[in-house]
Amino acid sequence: MPHDAPGSMTPTPEDPRGLRADAPLFDAYLRALAEPRTPFIIPGHKRRPDLIGPLALGDLPLSGGVDDVKMRGGYLADAQQRAARLWRADVAHFSVGGSTHGNQALMLAVAGPGQKVVVPRTLHRSLLSGLVMSGAEPVWVLPEVDERRGLPAGVRAAQVAEALAAHPDAVAVVTGDPGYVGTIGELRETAEVAHAHGVPHLVDAAWAGHFGFHPDLPEHAIALGADAMVTSVHKTLPGYSQAALILARTERIDPARLAAAIETTLTTSPAGAIMASIDASRALLERDGEELLGQVLPLVADARRRLSRIDGAHVLDGADVDPAKIVVQLPGTGADGVAVEQDLLDEGLPLEMADRDTLVAMITLADGATELDVLVGALTRSIERRRGAPRPVVGAASWTVQPQTVVPPRQAFFAEHEAVAGNEAVGRVSAELVAPYPPGVPVLAPGERITSTALAALREARDAGTRIAYAADPSLATLRVLR
Incomplete structure (x- = not known):
């Protein structure tokens, strides 16, 4: 849509691209910022910069700030409907918990204790935590690693078909596309495979907020047949940190259960600025x-x-x-x-x-x-x-370690555990998630056997200067294992 489209407003310092007429939640946020108020509601700083500095000035809650406590303005609902239309989904939900929250909510929406979900091993740790929360059990799809690059390719539909054939009781397929390094899989074909099996296809599209909005970019997951996608509005789009979208078609996903899963895992005090930035980013993407x-x-x-x-x-x-x-x-x-x-x-x-x-x-x-x-x-x-002698390409531990699942992630998470010295942990079952970060893809997950190969790969990453995340002891001197 051109800048001078009907209904657009004159740009202002607060709204330099003139999006207010097209972004109801963003517009409500800007109005609330400009209105003189003496609030008797949270947050406790009451927007006084003399208490914690200027960062308080833009901090309005969604409920009781951008809208009234009873949400009678309907700004969020309007904004979410506009996002659903833009991405050709049936429903859209705004999140202040990043794609992490969206992935966890999707797991709760489609699977329950003991049910199997086909998941790529290149998953973000949020999908693994979603498995713990839901009690679902992973059927791992291991990435094909390009030997020339040492990096994972996107998930292939044939890999998903093979996993479903081996586990016909699986209730959903999850893929991540594009991957952390930008590699793209076969989304349309994977959706077809999942649907032929009678299960939904969910996509962690955290890095693909821009997909589908230029002819030189791939289409987004919903347009390619996926039943749901999560995307971060703060990664490739200009949303505030933690801003994310959960989009779904409801043929194979129960919208009420999805909404309940999102509400269960979302704060009851979402920041208005984050929510408004999602609406503004959607309007910007749609227009420009x-x-x-x-x-x-x-x-x-x-x-x-x-x-x-x-x-x-x-x-x-x-x-x-x-x-x-x-x-x-x-x-x-x-x-x-x-x-x-x-x-x-x-x-x-x-x-x-x-x-x-x-x-x-x-x-x-x-x-x-x-x-x-x-x-x-x-x-x-x-x-x-920094140039030196050329060395061979070696795939990172996140892409190359072969997991050995002993007990389901949820069972391992709640099991009694103890900390043991790193070398003594080999052969034991991990009680924690351990991942080099970035990319945050686990080398060890709760319920998996700790192998000498996995431990060596983690130590090599640590020694090379990569941060070891999520482990209780990031030095790897000790690991938490099941008793």
Whole structure:
């Protein structure tokens, strides 16, 4: 929709793209900010900047701030209906808990204790926590790892069909697309496989908020036949941190159960600013998304070309990779990605992910030619500075460890456990989730046997400078195991 479309408003400093007429929740938030009030309601700072500083000024609760306590304005319901229409879903829910909350809610909506769900091993830890919460049991689909890249490919429909054939009692299929490094799977074909089996296909599309809104981008999961998708509005779209969308078609998913699952796991005091940012991002994407994405995609393509000229560097590209993401692999340069990351941090250029072999830079519609030039220049200088002897490509532990499930995740989570020395944990059953972060993909999950291979891979990641997340002892000196 052009900027001067009927009903659009004149841009203001608070609303520079004139979205207020198209975004009811965002508009209500801006009105509430401007109204003089003496609130006798939470939050306790009462928007007084002399107590905790200026961050209090924009903090309005959804209920009792953006709308009244009884939610009589209906702004959230209106905004969610607009999002559902845009993504061609039957229902949409806004979340202040990120895609983590959405994934957990979907698990509660489609599966119960003892029921099986087909899940890729490249899952985010939120899906695993959803399995714990619901009591569902995973049927793992192991990723195909590209030997040349050392990175996981997207899930293939044939893998899902094989898993369903081996476990015909499975009640749902979950995939993540695109993956953390931008690789794309076979969503349309996977949905067809799941539907032929009579079960819903759910997609963790946290990194795909922009998909479907430019002809050079893949379609989004709902358009490709998925029954539900979760996407982060704060990743590739300009929402506040923690902003996310849960979208669903209701042919195979009970909307009442989904709503109950979302309410069960959502705070009763959602931040109005986060919710309003979802509505504003939706309106921006609907009106100007194709234009804005059309500006940034050629810049990413050009940056990839320039980075690929670095001797020994491999830049992910092609039809199976998100066109808006920059992923650079370093083994051929001999440079250490953690050292490169530090160089960029020193220049004020934090990266989304960096381990020894792989760098991931998030590019969004907020970036322009200047930002891409700065990134390419800094990466080029640092890689040349850190250059060493080329080394072979080695797949990260998150993509290569073979899980050995002994007991279901929920049973392991609630079982009695003890902490033992790392070497003594080999052969025991893990009581905790352990993952290099980023990407937050588990190497060990509750209920899985701790193998020497898994422990060695985690230690190697730790020693290379990668953060070990979620473990009670991130040093790995001890691990929690079932008694």
